[in-house]
Amino acid sequence: MTATLGAAAPPALQVTGLGKSFMGVAALSDVEFTLSTGTVLGLIGPNGSGKSTALDCVTGFVRPDSGQILLDGESIFGKAPHLIARAGLVRTFQTVKLYDQLTLDEHMSLSLRGLYKAGRSGASRRRSAERKRATSWLVEFGLEQLRSAPAGILSYGQKKLLALAAVLVTQPRIALLDEPLAGVNPRIIDLIRDAILQANTEGQTFLIIEHNVEFITSCCSEVVVLDAGKKLAAGPPSVIWDDPAVYEAFLGRKGDGHAG
Amino acid sequence: MTAALHVHEPEETNDVMSRKSSSPLHKWLGGRHLGPLLPTAAAIALVPAVVTNDYFIDVANLALTFMVLGTAFNLLYGYVGMLSFAQVAFVGIGGYASSWLVTHTDLWQPVAFLAGGGVAALVAAVVGAVTVRLSEGAFAIITLSFTLLCAVVAAEWTGVTGGRQGIFGLPAPSLSLGPVDLVADTPRSYYYLLAGFTVLALWAMQRLVRSSAGTVMIAIRDNEPLAKAQGYATNNYKLAVFSFCAFVTGLTGALHVFRLTTIDPSIFDFYLMQVMLIIVILGGAGTFWPVAYSAVLFAVLPEMLRMADEARLIVYGALLVLGLLFLPQGVGGFLRARAMNRQLRDMRGGRS
Numbered sequence: 294m295t296a297t298l299g300a301a302a303p304p305a306l307q308v309t310g311l312g313k314s315f316m317g318v319a320a321l322s323d324v325e326f327t328l329s330t331g332t333v334l335g336l337i338g339p340n341g342s343g344k345s346t347a348l349d350c351v352t353g354f355v356r357p358d359s360g361q362i363l364l365d366g367e368s369i370f371g372k373a374p375h376l377i378a379r380a381g382l383v384r385t386f387q388t389v390k391l392y393d394q395l396t397l398d399e400h401m402s403l404s405l406r407g408l409y410k411a412g413r414s415g416a417s418r419r420r421s422a423e424r425k426r427a428t429s430w431l432v433e434f435g436l437e438q439l440r441s442a443p444a445g446i447l448s449y450g451q452k453k454l455l456a457l458a459a460v461l462v463t464q465p466r467i468a469l470l471d472e473p474l475a476g477v478n479p480r481i482i483d484l485i486r487d488a489i490l491q492a493n494t495e496g497q498t499f500l501i502i503e504h505n506v507e508f509i510t511s512c513c514s515e516v517v518v519l520d521a522g523k524k525l526a527a528g529p530p531s532v533i534w535d536d537p538a539v540y541e542a543f544l545g546r547k548g549d550g551h552a553g
Numbered sequence: 554m555t556a557a558l559h560v561h562e563p564e565e566t567n568d569v570m571s572r573k574s575s576s577p578l579h580k581w582l583g584g585r586h587l588g589p590l591l592p593t594a595a596a597i598a599l600v601p602a603v604v605t606n607d608y609f610i611d612v613a614n615l616a617l618t619f620m621v622l623g624t625a626f627n628l629l630y631g632y633v634g635m636l637s638f639a640q641v642a643f644v645g646i647g648g649y650a651s652s653w654l655v656t657h658t659d660l661w662q663p664v665a666f667l668a669g670g671g672v673a674a675l676v677a678a679v680v681g682a683v684t685v686r687l688s689e690g691a692f693a694i695i696t697l698s699f700t701l702l703c704a705v706v707a708a709e710w711t712g713v714t715g716g717r718q719g720i721f722g723l724p725a726p727s728l729s730l731g732p733v734d735l736v737a738d739t740p741r742s743y744y745y746l747l748a749g750f751t752v753l754a755l756w757a758m759q760r761l762v763r764s765s766a767g768t769v770m771i772a773i774r775d776n777e778p779l780a781k782a783q784g785y786a787t788n789n790y791k792l793a794v795f796s797f798c799a800f801v802t803g804l805t806g807a808l809h810v811f812r813l814t815t816i817d818p819s820i821f822d823f824y825l826m827q828v829m830l831i832i833v834i835l836g837g838a839g840t841f842w843p844v845a846y847s848a849v850l851f852a853v854l855p856e857m858l859r860m861a862d863e864a865r866l867i868v869y870g871a872l873l874v875l876g877l878l879f880l881p882q883g884v885g886g887f888l889r890a891r892a893m894n895r896q897l898r899d900m901r902g903g904r905s
């Protein structure tokens with residue numbers, strides 16, 4: 294029974310033929326990738342290669358021109374962002390987004406309240422478990438003493454930590470992170486990597502856009518490389534770096550100043 | 554720490570201390586978030602006992618009207634971040650709808666007033682359905698155009714609005730239920746009517762902003778894409794708040810024009826809009842009570858200074874510019890930042 298079940302289960306996220314152009318300029322064309330439950334998929338490529346646009350298309354923030362997007366076998370193509378979020382695709386943004394005047398606690402509870410499906414059984418027990426999880430992420434990120442402070446006073450690194458914590462605490466079907474390590478110091482890089490690895494060990498599925506080669510190599514089970522809106526290569530990180538086309542795409546544009 | 558801290562109302566974080574005295578009634582009214590509502594209601598109730606001159610009672614009537622109008626605009630602009638120039642249109646729509654109903658139908662007066670708010674809310678729902686999804690700037694421009702359109706319609710649709718003369722000789726609001734026979738035909742009796750309405754409206758609006766939906770409203774103002782990414786149907790929230798505020802504003806408009814006993818197209822003038830803007834911006838957009846008190850100030854001040862309309866236009870304009878330059882968060886924002894700075898200092902001090 295388990296064998297047939299395993300074979301029949303559709304991938305967590307399956308994207309095929311994804312296309313998007315802005316005012317006639319193609320930002321994405323015929324992009325495809327598959328994300329299996331419990332894995333970490335890395336989406337890499339030079340700046341402007343369409344990574345963020347792909348994430349925006351998948352999460353409904355940008356309406357794709359063409360393609361198919363299946364979450365657990367069901368199409369979420371063209372749905373509104375808040376519905377896609379409720380369906381389980383929960384994201385961070387490349388430019389960190391927070392509510393400046395709301396406290397850290399309010400961020401965590403807003404995230405939980407908006408994303409958890411209503412009407413589940415055992416509401417009060419669930420809520421106390423959520424509160425515990427929220428606290429433990431804040432403790433892990435060294436933010437618990439600031440929990441009643443407004444997010445506007447946080448440092449850049451703390452803001453990225455809070456944005457990540459607000460996603461992880463909801464234990465979404467898939468967590469999508471747009472450059473979680475960009476612009477933060479090595480200590481916070483370690484915190485974020487450990488958090489992602491820990492959540493993944495507990496079963497969390499990830500799609501992560503990153504430039505940090507060491508992070509990609511150590512955390513991702515699978516990598517998709519975009520270049521100029523097209524899929525250039527895909528495979529395990531160890532194989533990807535040996536691909537001459539990938540090497541050239543990155544080296545050729547090193548001057549653009551992407552981090553890592 | 555930066556000097557320009559913009560911080561969410563600090564009293565909400567002290568829930569441990571203020572949890573003690575909570576009867577069921579207290580809880581239903583809004584519990585620990587009741588804040589200055591009761592002292593404010595008491596002060597409003599005391600005014601007729603202290604003020605003997607009917608002229609000043611009429612100024613107080615205007616102050617109550619401004620409190621509700623300013624707070625409703627604050628909910629939109631200060632809490633959800635919607636710069637609605639249609640508020641003055643809803644005052645007019647509520648005023649015209651109730652005036653027409655009272656003068657042309659046999660509808661019971663209290664129902665006609667509520668219908669004034671209802672019509673305003675309905676119109677807001679229609680206008681909002683197309684505009685809340687637009688950018689902040691587009692929303693401001695379309696709501697402004699809508700107000701200008703209302704002024705034209707009011708002047709031209711003579712059959713219903715009475716054209717440029719408007720509708721006049723409106724009867725005083727009255728309520729007779731069996732032996733009870735109340736008529737608001739003097740400034741003083743009108744004050745009791747407005748006072749009751751104002752306290753109720755402030756209570757309802759405060760309940761809203763202190764509820765969990767109120768937190769979502771602030772979230773939408775601070776970062777709408779993030780709110781969407783967290784599963785909130787932000788357009789629905791915006792539409793609901795826009796309609797709710799239109800209801801409150803339309804009802805206030807009805808009470809306003811029956812106090813004046815007349816309505817004409819000048820109700821749509823820029824005057825009321827300017828008053829709401831200055832009340833909210835100088836009071837502190839997104840802070841509840843500072844805005845409510847600032848409304849009182851801007852009702853009383855022009856009367857004290859016996860300002861001519863033209864002078865007021867200029868003085869208010871100058872005040873707005875000065876406020877935006879030196880106190881961009883308004884008085885309320887300044888107080889809130891100071892309270893938060895103190896709290897942060899305590900947090901640091903408490904740790905070491």
Ligand SMILES: Nc1ncnc2c1ncn2[C@@H]1O[C@H](COP(=O)(O)OP(=O)(O)O)[C@@H](O)[C@H]1O
Binds near residue numbers: 338340342345
């Ligand atoms: N909203 C938009 N309007 C116009 N062009 C856009 C928009 N968003 C992205 N682009 C363009 O699409 C391309 C891909 O951008 P992006 O997805 O942000 O790249 P990446 O995240 O890989 O750095 C870029 O050329 C960018 O200028």
Ligand SMILES: [Mg+2]
Binds near residue numbers: 346
């Ligand atoms: Mg990007």
